[in-house]
Amino acid sequence: MTRPHDPRAVEDLLRACAPQVLARLVRRHGNFDACEDALQEAMIVAARQWAEDGIPDHERSWLLTVATRKYIDQLRSDVARRRREDALAFATPDSELVARAADAPDSGWDDSLALLFLCCHPALSPASRIALTLRAVGGLTTAQIAAAFLVPESTMAQRISRAKQTIKATGGSLAVPEGEDRAARLAEVRHVLYLVFNEGYTASGGDDLTVPELATEAIRLTRLLHRLVPEDTETAGLLALMLLTDARRPARTGPHGELVPLAEQERGRWDGRLIAEGVELISRTLPKGQVGPYQLQAAITAVHDEAESAEATDWSQILTLYELLERTGPNPMITLNRAVAVAMVHGPEAGLALLAGLAEDRRLAHHHRLLATRAHLLELLGDKENAAAAYREAARHTTSGPERRHLTERARRLG
Structure with missing residues (x-):
């Protein structure tokens, strides 16, 4: 065990481990619904145990062991009694089981991309894809997702449950498609992450302009996707777009939460680190081949971010980029911005x-x-x-x- 960590550090680590552990569980047991539930219970145990006693040396194996036990427990008829009796045992996995899991081949840890594809299954509605991705890959609880989208927890629980049942009914599997199907599914994953970010950056309803937790989670998951498919220029463009846009968030609201339009924002409050990272990423990506809509949107955002003032904005360059963007696929919102x-x-x-x-x-x-x-x-x-x-x-x-x-x-x- 390492030294104890604060709850936030533990939460971040658990969410980073979640997709890898879930992928291993699904590979081993095949039941996505039950595996996802078991992982969520294991993460609750880990959040308490790791904050108190420290993070174990093999945190993914620890989590996999506990989640496996939770999965097995779900199969027994006396679930409630077994959970009470085994609570202490679940909090401290057998060292033999942990060692066995730690020694197992790590090929399953690379299944995060397949898990993202599964959560964005074509049979699911956009809302269901978003909810399931945040729950299974993002590691958010149902309550956290419901709060972010301003819906009752029961409503979000039903949405997630229906999504998992749909995947089960359609025979969805943990596999990475090939060829054109892979490209299409990857585009769906990007679109889901884009929608999550947009809702976080400008909430569609409620009294707050932004939901920072959603924007931050979208960026984290897009970073993960970029690591999994580093050769995909549109994923790189999406990540750059999010970084360059989120850089302005500190200046988007006034002292009372009021909206501050772009032209009136105090640019000194923009996050220069995110701007530099986003500009470097899109500058490295654009010359590599066919340019897609996320790359063009990132380039437009970069022009805004690099202007020293609203008056210094290169609108001619922005107009040219919007004209190129409109050619990639006519869209009324693009025309509106143009x-x-x-x-x-x-x-x-x-x-x-x-x-x-x-x-x-x-x-x-x-x-x-x-x-x-x-x-x-x-x-x-x-x-x-x-x-x-x-x-x-x-x-x-x-x-x-x-x-x-x-x-x-x-x-x-x-x-």
Whole structure:
């Protein structure tokens, strides 16, 4: 045993071990649902034991041994009685079992990628993929995931349970696909991590602008994915995008939690370490081959982050990058952002003309971001009355408390 560690250090280590241990359990026993439950129980035991007595020398083997015992216990009819009787035994695994696990071949520890693919199974809904990934690979408890997404714990528990049952029913296995199927599944994993990060960086509802725990977890899992597929340039681009975006988080809110728009942020509060890492990563990745949407978004974010001030931003370069991004796959949100770049390069009238076409798109017609962007461009044009009305309309359509207050305040200032 090592010296005792504080609970936060223990939690970080457990979450790093979780996907590797779960992958080994599933390889050994095949039942994803029961293995995942057993691991969660083992992590609860470890969180208490390691914080008190120190982290064992072979922490993954320790966790695997306890989780295996938990799995076996689940198969017995007297589960409740066995858990009470064996509580102390579970807290201290037999040294022989630990040694045996420690000596076992470590090929299973490389199954984290297969586990990510399994959690992002095509048969699952996007919401289920996110929940299962955070639970099985991220090591978060159901309560933590529910709190992050502002839903009751019972609702999230049902979502995770249904996801595991779906995987079981479809015969999902712990295997890394090959060829085109691998590329498609990898894209799904990236998309799940992207959605987790976006929810953490700008919460879709509630009174807080951000959910830092989700953004941090998305970055941690994307780092893991990047280590597993270092040759994949889009994964590298996604990681760079997250780092460059999250670098601004300290300046995104004021002293009372109010939203501070990019142009008004105190850039000295941005995290220079994350910016440097993100810029280095995307600069190293872009010349390697075909450029995808995550790489282009990271490049756009890098241009913003490297500008010394809002006035010094190279909007012409940003516009060019948005035009390239739009060619990778038409998307109304990309067009919306390109409209802002068009306005900054060619004037607000040109940006508003582009927005007029988006108003016909049912996916975006009443979205608060379209309304807020229109308000901003009208304000730049000097049309205060219509800008204020657009800000008020945008405020009515957002579910985010901080965004609603920000938009309402912008309208009030314009009179």
